[in-house]
Amino acid sequence: MAKKAYIHTFGCQMNVHDSEKMAGILLREGYTFTDIPQKADLIVFNTCSIRQKAEQKFKSELGRTKSLKRKNPFLKIAVAGCIAQQEGREIFKKNPQVDYVLGPQNIHKIGSMIRTNEVMVSIEDNPEIGHIDLPVLRKDGIRAWVSIMYGCDNFCSYCVVPYTRGREKSRPSKNIYNEIFKLALCGFKEVALLGQNVNSYRSDIDFESLLKRINTIEGIERIRFVTSHPRDLSEGLMSCIKELPKVCEHIHLPLQSGSNRVLKLMNRGYTYTDYMKKVERLRKEVPDIAMTTDIIAGFPSETDKDHISTIKALRAIEFDGIFAFKFSPRPGTKAEEMGEQISDDIKSQRLAEILDIQDEITLRKNKTIEGKVQEVLVEGESKTDKGKMTGRTRTNKIINFCGDNSLTGQLVNVEIVKAMRHSLEGKLVI
Numbered sequence: 001m002a003k004k005a006y007i008h009t010f011g012c013q014m015n016v017h018d019s020e021k022m023a024g025i026l027l028r029e030g031y032t033f034t035d036i037p038q039k040a041d042l043i044v045f046n047t048c049s050i051r052q053k054a055e056q057k058f059k060s061e062l063g064r065t066k067s068l069k070r071k072n073p074f075l076k077i078a079v080a081g082c083i084a085q086q087e088g089r090e091i092f093k094k095n096p097q098v099d100y101v102l103g104p105q106n107i108h109k110i111g112s113m114i115r116t117n118e119v120m121v122s123i124e125d126n127p128e129i130g131h132i133d134l135p136v137l138r139k140d141g142i143r144a145w146v147s148i149m150y151g152c153d154n155f156c157s158y159c160v161v162p163y164t165r166g167r168e169k170s171r172p173s174k175n176i177y178n179e180i181f182k183l184a185l186c187g188f189k190e191v192a193l194l195g196q197n198v199n200s201y202r203s204d205i206d207f208e209s210l211l212k213r214i215n216t217i218e219g220i221e222r223i224r225f226v227t228s229h230p231r232d233l234s235e236g237l238m239s240c241i242k243e244l245p246k247v248c249e250h251i252h253l254p255l256q257s258g259s260n261r262v263l264k265l266m267n268r269g270y271t272y273t274d275y276m277k278k279v280e281r282l283r284k285e286v287p288d289i290a291m292t293t294d295i296i297a298g299f300p301s302e303t304d305k306d307h308i309s310t311i312k313a314l315r316a317i318e319f320d321g322i323f324a325f326k327f328s329p330r331p332g333t334k335a336e337e338m339g340e341q342i343s344d345d346i347k348s349q350r351l352a353e354i355l356d357i358q359d360e361i362t363l364r365k366n367k368t369i370e371g372k373v374q375e376v377l378v379e380g381e382s383k384t385d386k387g388k389m390t391g392r393t394r395t396n397k398i399i400n401f402c403g404d405n406s407l408t409g410q411l412v413n414v415e416i417v418k419a420m421r422h423s424l425e426g427k428l429v430i
């Protein structure tokens with residue numbers, strides 16, 4: 001009987017895609033998959049250390065595997081991802097039930113690790129990661145994540161990524177093109193190009209040229225990319241969004257703070273004015289573009305005045321949506337060492353204010369498209385709105401509407417009937 005693997009993924013889209021790759025390798029090794037850890041022969045935790053909460057959640061889940069291992073001594077447990085990278089062999093001290101530890105640059109080794117009965121650790125820097133093409137097990141047959149680069153060179157003072165995922169390494173454009181070409185042959189309609197800082201992609205060609213090449217692939221109808229760094233958002237990229245028909249009118253552009261003082265402490269490499277100039281230019285080029293962002297509430301030494309600058313920025317820019325979080329000190333980062341850490345109460349208050357204001361803006365912006373007809377890529381039946389189909393507009397807004405399953409995977413026109421904060425209600429236009 002085939003062995004069963006249970007994969008638990010924490011954190012960002014990068015980790016979700018890494019788990020798809022590990023699943024692809026495990027499938028090749030003859031594994032099937034289960035959602036029940038008690039039934040698994042192999043448990044893989046793909047961990048995230050970007051915030052304390054995700055780390056605590058993982059550690060309590062890992063603790064529970066001790067009793068599973070007592071009941072089944074043949075059970076193998078692997079810890080992958082950013083916490084694996086940061087803690088390495090230390091993980092074994094508190095968790096002797098763990099068999100394998102592998103950092104994000106070494107997930108390709110999971111196949112060879114599980115073939116041994118030895119305890120193994122692989123957290124070394126892997127300069128070749130951009131050249132290693134892995135099998136990917138994607139559940140969705142419509143939208144696919146595709147890695148175009150790994151790591152980051154930016155060293156924002158609060159972030160662990162340059163330490164856990166290493167320095168930037170771009171994949172050769174030919175490998176990316178071939179992967180997407182095959183996805184198109186398998187019926188995928190949308191690709192999202194993935195990297196910590198996609199607009200600094202550079203291998204044999206630059207990011208704009210890569211978008212132009214992918215735009216020629218027949219069968220692929222939509223191209224998205226995430227995440228962009230504001231400093232590297234070039235006029236060439238703005239022109240690509242404007243001119244390439246498959247590149248969607250949505251950009252995720254993390255602002256983090258509206259205060260120049262805080263942006264400097266964060267080592268973000270731009271001022272609020274620099275950011276604003278790019279936003280204005282982008283909106284001039286692509287007037288209907290949807291913009292989303294990330295905001296950190298309560299960075300060390302953030303004053304009320306800094307916080308008000310962030311509120312003002314949100315009101316001035318009017319993002320379509322934001323991901324806002326309380327600052328969480330991460331081991332080994334400069335921000336962890338900074339004095340004047342903000343109390344949790346103040347961080348919570350500031351976060352609540354940010355979210356309230358943004359909710360109001362998001363709803364107002366969504367209301368402006370009521371009555372309009374938008375192209376929607378249908379993803380399947382809605383999980384939240386029973387009996388309806390769900391999909392996304394080109395601007396990445398979720399829309400639910402009446403229709404049948406035969407529409408899954410198709411591009412259809414839908415009239416926006418009612419706009420809410422987190423989704424839209426629509427009517428199929430035939």
Ligand code: SF4
Nearest residue numbers: 152154155156159161
């Ligand atoms: S750009 Fe900054 S926040 Fe983003 S991954 Fe790189 S270091 Fe982290």
